[in-house]
Amino acid sequence: MSQPAPTGLFLSFEGIDGAGKSSHIAGIAERFRAAGREVVTTREPGGTPLAESLRELVLHQAMDPLTEALLVFAARRDHLQQCIEPALARGAVVLSDRYTDATFAYQGGGRGFDLALLRTLEGWVQARADAPGRLRQPDLTLWFDLAPALAAERLAGARAPDRFEALDQAFFTRVREGYAARAAAEPQRFARIEANAPREAVAAQIARVLDARGL
Numbered sequence: 001m002s003q004p005a006p007t008g009l010f011l012s013f014e015g016i017d018g019a020g021k022s023s024h025i026a027g028i029a030e031r032f033r034a035a036g037r038e039v040v041t042t043r044e045p046g047g048t049p050l051a052e053s054l055r056e057l058v059l060h061q062a063m064d065p066l067t068e069a070l071l072v073f074a075a076r077r078d079h080l081q082q083c084i085e086p087a088l089a090r091g092a093v094v095l096s097d098r099y100t101d102a103t104f105a106y107q108g109g110g111r112g113f114d115l116a117l118l119r120t121l122e123g124w125v126q127a128r129a130d131a132p133g134r135l136r137q138p139d140l141t142l143w144f145d146l147a148p149a150l151a152a153e154r155l156a157g158a159r160a161p162d163r164f165e166a167l168d169q170a171f172f173t174r175v176r177e178g179y180a181a182r183a184a185a186e187p188q189r190f191a192r193i194e195a196n197a198p199r200e201a202v203a204a205q206i207a208r209v210l211d212a213r214g215l
């Protein structure tokens with residue numbers, strides 16, 4: 001008898017720059033590894049050699065909004081093909097520091113780019129070969145929600161700002177609204193994490209979310 005396909009799990013981590021999401025990914029990876037799961041930690045834009053090259057351009061080269069949107073989706077396509085889909089097919093847990101919600105929040109909300117066009121690109125790039133008509137979306141998205149002023153305080157002086165980090169608080173207010181709109185549209189996929197809390201309290205919130213979903 002043939003074995004059933006292994007069940008992978010796809011988690012994404014979202015929020016404005018400086019919200020604190022990256023600080024928690026290693027701990028979550030350890031939780032799944034301790035449960036015997038293979039874990040793949042990755043990020044967007046990035047996660048493959050090609051997508052990391054595109055990341056350098058997106059974060060550091062001036063470009064118009066359509067070019068930016070096309071590059072983040074090109075990076076995502078390669079990331080999906082080379083990294084995410086094979087890992088999920090093996091039954092791994094994929095933890096991605098950002099995914100498509102970032103495009104709707106940053107390019108859509110922050111830059112004001114046409115959401116209908118972003119949805120078209122999403123449909124092309126994330127179409128699943130194993131499930132015709134369905135898109136590859138995370139099973140769970142942890143949205144680290146923090147006021148832009150607090151995020152800016154956390155990042156101040158930490159490192160040289162990239163093209164996004166150099167933008168003003170009005171931009172990040174729109175990005176935050178973009179995330180809020182995505183969360184409202186898909187409340188079962190999103191878990192909002194109150195990121196304005198000490199690190200241990202944020203970790204406890206994450207643990208409660210994962211426990212509640214049996215993960």
Ligand SMILES: Nc1ncnc2c1ncn2[C@@H]1O[C@H](COP(=O)(O)OP(=O)(O)OP(=O)(O)O)[C@@H](O)[C@H]1O
Nearest residue numbers: 016017018019020021022023154158197198199202
């Ligand atoms: N709960 C917290 N309270 C105070 N500072 C924090 C907290 N969590 C993280 N930080 C600090 O805030 C800064 C940003 O954290 P982190 O890199 O995890 O955020 P991020 O959301 O991944 O940001 P980016 O997307 O810009 O990389 C770091 O200096 C980190 O040490």
Ligand SMILES: Cc1cn([C@H]2C[C@H](O)[C@@H](COP(=O)(O)O)O2)c(=O)[nH]c1=O
Nearest residue numbers: 017044045072098099102103106107164
């Ligand atoms: C996936 C994705 C990312 N961005 C932006 C968001 C951040 O400012 C950078 C990524 O760097 P970080 O280390 O994760 O903070 O890129 C974007 O504008 N659109 C996207 O789709």
